[in-house]
Amino acid sequence: MRILRTAADINFKLEDLPRVPHADQVLMVDPADFDVLYAINPHMLDEDGNLLAVDRTEARRQWWCLREAVESLGIHVDVAPPLEGFPDVVFCANQALPLSSAITGGQAVAIASHMANEQRAGEVPHIISYLRELGYQPSALKHRNLRLEGTGDGLFHPGRRLLWAGVGQRSEEGAWLEIAQRFNLTVALLPLADPDFYHLDTALAILSEDACLWFPQAFTPEARELIEALIPMRIEAPEDEARHLFACNAFSPDGETVLLQRGSEVTNERLTSAGFRVLELDTSEFLKSGGSVFCMKLHHGPY
Numbered sequence: 001m002r003i004l005r006t007a008a009d010i011n012f013k014l015e016d017l018p019r020v021p022h023a024d025q026v027l028m029v030d031p032a033d034f035d036v037l038y039a040i041n042p043h044m045l046d047e048d049g050n051l052l053a054v055d056r057t058e059a060r061r062q063w064w065c066l067r068e069a070v071e072s073l074g075i076h077v078d079v080a081p082p083l084e085g086f087p088d089v090v091f092c093a094n095q096a097l098p099l100s101s102a103i104t105g106g107q108a109v110a111i112a113s114h115m116a117n118e119q120r121a122g123e124v125p126h127i128i129s130y131l132r133e134l135g136y137q138p139s140a141l142k143h144r145n146l147r148l149e150g151t152g153d154g155l156f157h158p159g160r161r162l163l164w165a166g167v168g169q170r171s172e173e174g175a176w177l178e179i180a181q182r183f184n185l186t187v188a189l190l191p192l193a194d195p196d197f198y199h200l201d202t203a204l205a206i207l208s209e210d211a212c213l214w215f216p217q218a219f220t221p222e223a224r225e226l227i228e229a230l231i232p233m234r235i236e237a238p239e240d241e242a243r244h245l246f247a248c249n250a251f252s253p254d255g256e257t258v259l260l261q262r263g264s265e266v267t268n269e270r271l272t273s274a275g276f277r278v279l280e281l282d283t284s285e286f287l288k289s290g291g292s293v294f295c296m297k298l299h300h301g302p303y
Ligand code: ARG
Pocket: 040, 041, 088, 091, 093, 094, 120, 151, 152, 153, 199, 201, 202, 289, 290, 291, 292, 294, 295
């Protein structure tokens, strides 16, 4: 295993890391119970400190548009049932970290998250049992006290045996160290430095093997240098789009198309001039909960 904390820890090139197949499946959760019923991140309250009101009909429509956009790219979408009393379960990037069979070298494994906020703890068994049906072997951290929020903070580099790991707000360094050791992984630790960017996926989207979309100020200087050292093409989202439109919570299912929150105009232009095809989607109802395109799904497989 190899733990990267600063650019000085890198003694290899991205191309030297073993190849792994790209994730090829998407899981989404029926948004029937989506709502904002508590505040566990700064985006869920208005200026007066009240919970934001969700239009559930509009939320369902937006969720369907995302689902159809993913399917239009030829990607299979499984849909897990909703879970009554759990308004955030729709953000199914968070409850598990799936490790493909190529990563484990055997059966695919789904590591159960340990959510930072107790309001979300009951979502974990629901998603884990769905992943078990899909063929993942459920597994837990040995150190069960350590916090971990799945692919909200753990992003596998597309096509390479490398895990980018957000640290400090929802997931703890110790959890990543345990996973690195158990699966003999290279893990780049990225401390997050701004409470608005509380998951790694709010500040970094790895779009393809050599390109990412990011908001550098969300990271510590060491984390920024790690990303700069390993990802040659970095597209920066401007602050207003990153902070208020969650532009970096974008998703490229195929390395060519980027699904992006509507209205992220500068980000769209920058992605387009870098050669990406951009599909803008409206996730405004989910932004009220501090989530957008990337965290409304789990990108996983092959298993
Ligand atoms: N309200 C949810 C929370 O704060 C939103 C989660 C969004 N997920 C994400 N990966 N950014 O936990």
